[in-house]
Amino acid sequence: MQRGLPQKRGIRDVRKVVAVSSAKGGVGKSTIAVNLALSFARNGHRTGILDADIFGPSIPTLLNLSGEPRLSSNNQLVPLSNYGVKSMSMGYLIPEASPVAWRGLMVMKALQQLLHEVDWGGLDILVLDLPPGTGDVQLTITQQVNLDGAIIISTPQDLSLKDAIKGVNLFQKVSVPLLGLVSNMSAFICPACSSSHPIFGSPAHISEMCREHQLRLLGEIPLHPSICEDADRGKPTVVAEPESERAKKFEEIATAVGKLVGL
Template identity: 45%
Template sequence: MEGIKHIVAVASGKGGVGKSTVTANLALALAGEGLKVGLLDADIYGPSQAQMFGVPTGQRPEMAGEQVFSPIIAHGIKTMSMAYLVDVKDPMVWRGPMVAGAFQQLLNQTAWGELDILLIDMPPGTGDIQLTLSQKVPVSGAVIVTTPQDIALLDAQKGIEMFRKVKVPVLGVVENMSTHTCTQCGHTEAVFGAGGGERIAGEYETRLLGQLPLTLSIRANADGGRPSVIAEPEGEVAESFRVIARQVAAALDGADAEQGPSISFS
């Protein structure tokens, strides 16, 4: 990808773990570190980055040439999403090959320009888009998002093994919804279990990039089009994302195709 130094996939084995919210905040945190950042929303069936970045419904990207789109810049991030090209209320009733083709068009027919990092917000699972990404795109690494819940961890393991099978280094694991602190009494509780992210990171010899709380503000900020990193820049959540961003940037600086956990496949 000409002009793009690193492509990083942000993935999860299952939906509902906050992957898109993590991707949006990670993009903003990386930009806050002085990097040129782009974000591709690769969830063709359920794109959400347009709302998270506060892009008005109906805004369409301008053409940068024949069959080439200019990305929509929101909060300093170059973004592209299927939500910019269709009515967000219309369901994408497409088979796998059509989805994979749409993903390739969004990636290759966007005039990204010079970027330090292009984050790809992957759809959940290990299907067509994941295979297309691994076969057609030079991916520098992947970030896995999970919750501590055992069911989520099982699917996160599948995600890690899938990336390692196609020789994409796993840069680390982000454990979302780690704990919840009651706003009335201050009691902190691990609603979905404890230690899951650390356990899976240790099992696959990768790093636990960070643990994020289950809080109302993260959801409200994302729904309102101003993710926590810019809505509450001095808050603990924003600082957690900055710590994650620095680790991702550092891992990319020393990235090597042979790095990462060694997993055998039969």
């Protein structure tokens, strides 16, 4: 019998699934993913976020959550919640300081559990925070899960953009709709004079890349110390400073993404 690709299926009790991806680490992907999830929740949507980074989970820290999830009556993991967002992460299942020293088969087994053995209890949208790169986890998710779209995260730095293009090409090869690109740390806004200073490269580089690959530029998040500080203390910007210009940027992106996927 001829073998083909695994059949895609949805995630139970979830209407829309959006992946947030970067082929390069250190570009703020998880911070953006969690702020987008919080923005969806603030807009009245039942929202969850799934941390698909088996080796370096960030969502427990970003949402200030810890502890092992309990099991539901049908032996499904029950998500942990904070700020109105449900979440699941490998970080809840292993001690914080313990390395995940696993080979491929164990990683795939853990990923399947996170994808299909969680009792989300009915969500309008689930944000998948993918690990950096274009490896096994990304391929498994894109080939087995019905994704409503993917968002690429990059900084304006040429080195970051070159890796972002690899992520774009991956999603195109597996026929996942690309919703657009978010430019993170696009520029430093001087608090004294309000002038804009590009630190990681010209914003024109992002615009050129979007035109070349026919991507929407969903938004530009400035480089601001509060975004990092808010994330580190487990109270992301959308919750910590909901009236700030930075929070409004996240909410604008979430609104645009919601329209694109039909929320």
